[in-house]
Amino acid sequence: MRINVLQHTPNEGPGSIQRWSQEHGHEMYIYHPYQFGNLPTSDQTDMLVILGGPMSPNDDLDWIEQERVLIRQLLADHKPIFGACYGAQQIAKTLGYAIKKAPHKEVGWAPVYxxxxxxxxxxxxxTALHWHEEMFEVPDQADLLFSSDLVKNQGFIMNGNVIGLQFHFEPEADNVREIAINDNQYPLEHNDLHQTGKEIIDHGVPTENKQVMYQLLDFMVKNS
Known part of the structure; x- marks a missing residue:
C-alpha cells in the first residue's frame, strides 16, 4: 500500500504513523506542499495522512485548495484518510464545515475522552498532545470520536475509514522534543493549558498513544 503524507512544517512529522507503515511493509511518500507545492494524485494514493501545521485551512493559498481537491477525490473513491490538527480541519473544510477559533487555546498535554x-x-x-487554537465543526455525516475538557470537537470518524483528530497521538519522544524546541514561543502565548515547552518535553509520551494510533490506522484500512 502506498501511504502519501502531507507534511506542513519541518517539526511535525509522521512519528509513529511512519513506524506503523514500516512494520506493515507499506511504502510511505512524504510531501511538503507548503515548500515545494507538489501533491500526489488520487490514483497514486492508497491512503492519505494529513499532518498538522501553523497555517489555517481558511488561508487563501493555492496549495491549500489543491489539498482539498485531492481530499474530495479520495472521499469519492472511499480511500482511507487520516488528519491530525490542521489535517482534521482540512477534511472538515473540504466537506463544507467551518474552521474557527476554539473557545480555548490548548498547547500541551491534556486528557481526551x-x-x-x-x-x-x-x-x-x-492523554494527548494538543497544539492548536482553531477547531473544526464535526461534519453531519461523521460521529464525534473524542472531546476534551476545554474543547468538545476533538475528533471525528466518518464511513469507518476517515478519521480527524484535533490533537496528536502520533508524536514519539523525539518528535515532541522537535516540536517544542522549535515552536517554543507558542505555548507561552495565552495558553489555557498553562504549560511551557520544557514541561511539555518533561511530561513524556504516554505508552498507550502509539498503540491507539496503530488501532486507528488498522481500523481505517480494514474498513476501506
Whole structure:
C-alpha cells in the first residue's frame, strides 16, 4: 500500500504513523506542499495522512485548495484518510464545515475522552498532545470520536475509514522534543493549558498513544 503524507512544517512529522507503515511493509511518500507545492494524485494514493501545521485551512493559498481537491477525490473513491490538527480541519473544510477559533487555546498535554464505541478497544480516557487554537465543526455525516475538557470537537470518524483528530497521538519522544524546541514561543502565548515547552518535553509520551494510533490506522484500512 502506498501511504502519501502531507507534511506542513519541518517539526511535525509522521512519528509513529511512519513506524506503523514500516512494520506493515507499506511504502510511505512524504510531501511538503507548503515548500515545494507538489501533491500526489488520487490514483497514486492508497491512503492519505494529513499532518498538522501553523497555517489555517481558511488561508487563501493555492496549495491549500489543491489539498482539498485531492481530499474530495479520495472521499469519492472511499480511500482511507487520516488528519491530525490542521489535517482534521482540512477534511472538515473540504466537506463544507467551518474552521474557527476554539473557545480555548490548548498547547500541551491534556486528557481526551472517547465519545464513540465504533472502534473497539480504545480506552475511555487518554492523554494527548494538543497544539492548536482553531477547531473544526464535526461534519453531519461523521460521529464525534473524542472531546476534551476545554474543547468538545476533538475528533471525528466518518464511513469507518476517515478519521480527524484535533490533537496528536502520533508524536514519539523525539518528535515532541522537535516540536517544542522549535515552536517554543507558542505555548507561552495565552495558553489555557498553562504549560511551557520544557514541561511539555518533561511530561513524556504516554505508552498507550502509539498503540491507539496503530488501532486507528488498522481500523481505517480494514474498513476501506
Amino acid at each position: 472517547l465519545k464513540s464505541d465504533i472502534i473497539p478497544g480504545i480506552p475511555e480516557k487518554l
